[in-house]
Amino acid sequence: MTADKPQNAFRDYDAAAPHVAAFYRENHARQTLAFVRAKKAEYLPLRRRRLGVWEAVAALEQVVDQSDPDIDLSQLDHALQTSEALRRHGASRARVLTGFVHDLGKVLCLFGEPQWAVVGDTFPVGCAFSDRIVHHAFFAENPETHVAEYSTPLGIYTEGCGLDAVHLSWGHDEYLYHVLRPHLPEESLYVIRYHSFYAAHREGAYEHLLDARDRRLMAEVRAFNPYDLYSKSVERPDWAALRPWYEELVAEFLPPVLQW
Ligand SMILES: [Fe+2]
Ligand SMILES: [Fe+2]
Numbered sequence: 001m002t003a004d005k006p007q008n009a010f011r012d013y014d015a016a017a018p019h020v021a022a023f024y025r026e027n028h029a030r031q032t033l034a035f036v037r038a039k040k041a042e043y044l045p046l047r048r049r050r051l052g053v054w055e056a057v058a059a060l061e062q063v064v065d066q067s068d069p070d071i072d073l074s075q076l077d078h079a080l081q082t083s084e085a086l087r088r089h090g091a092s093r094a095r096v097l098t099g100f101v102h103d104l105g106k107v108l109c110l111f112g113e114p115q116w117a118v119v120g121d122t123f124p125v126g127c128a129f130s131d132r133i134v135h136h137a138f139f140a141e142n143p144e145t146h147v148a149e150y151s152t153p154l155g156i157y158t159e160g161c162g163l164d165a166v167h168l169s170w171g172h173d174e175y176l177y178h179v180l181r182p183h184l185p186e187e188s189l190y191v192i193r194y195h196s197f198y199a200a201h202r203e204g205a206y207e208h209l210l211d212a213r214d215r216r217l218m219a220e221v222r223a224f225n226p227y228d229l230y231s232k233s234v235e236r237p238d239w240a241a242l243r244p245w246y247e248e249l250v251a252e253f254l255p256p257v258l259q260w
Contacts, residue, residue: 010229011198013134016069021135023066027116028138031169033126033150039117039170044178048111049260053250056104056258063109067120070232075103077236084242085231097253098188099227100246101180102195105172107260122168122196124206127155132203153208162211168197183254190217191224201225 013020051059060075073081083099091099108118121134128151129139144150157166168174177193184192199205201221210218 010070013069019066020069023116023120024135025138025141027120028135029141030116031125032142032144033167036125036167036170043175046178046259050257051260052257053101053104053254056107059107059110060104063106065106065119066115073232075106076239078232079103080237080239080242081231081233082227084237085227093249093252094185094188097249098191098224102192102228103172105176108172108175118171120171120196121198122171122173123199124166124168124209126150126167127157128153130199130205132205133199157209159208160211161209163194163209163214166209171196179258179260187217187220191220194221195224195228
């Protein structure tokens with residue numbers, strides 16, 4: 001895998017630029033169950049736009065992820081570095097495609113959503129915020145921290161209910177999951193939906209909410225994560241040379257136009 005810095009230097013939030021902490025302050029203060037429900041009602045009918053993958057890819061070129069402590073890359077470079085790293089390691093075509101499209105939900109930024117409602121780590125709302133979430137202290141400013149019903153480990157959920165029944169903070173993961181749901185295999189959809197849920201897939205938090213299916217599929221997210229993270233490099237992929245291969249890959253799995 002190409003990486004310009006050692007693996008333990010990635011996701012170093014202490015050394016990250018001040019704007020990353022500012023991002024998480026706002027994200028943790030404002031992602032509430034009420035907010036997530038409102039955004040799902042607004043976006044998940046998928047009646048906003050009809051957009052092909054290639055239009056979405058082109059649109060994403062305007063988005064810079066403010067939550068990323070690692071490297072300033074264009075979204076296309078990040079997509080290709082992830083998918084090319086998977087391809088080099090012999091991943092299936094479905095997994096390479098997953099790597100290529102996994103962040104396309106960030107088009108939410110272009111629909112006018114602020115960054116704190118699009119990017120960054122995700123976490124359950126409607127129950128206690130785990131201290132294993134990055135910048136946990138900022139949850140003191142979240143109004144739902146002080147709602148008794150939401151302040152226990154289970155909150156509004158039941159033991160082992162499965163993540164499908166749990167509301168995660170709103171962002172690009174959940175959105176893209178719904179856009180691609182009719183088209184991709186279960187493992188790909190799970191990776192897309194939970195790739196930013198670091199508290200669970202990296203820190204092992206929220207075990208009490210998972211069911212057997214989550215435990216099986218979380219292994220897919222863990223296997224995917226190094227490609228998302230450690231493929232980040234300042235070396236830019238040769239898009240012009242790669243494009244024909246990716247056009248064929250996208251056409252194999254996805255229709256020319258998607259409902260967003
Ligand atoms: Fe992402
Ligand atoms: Fe990513």
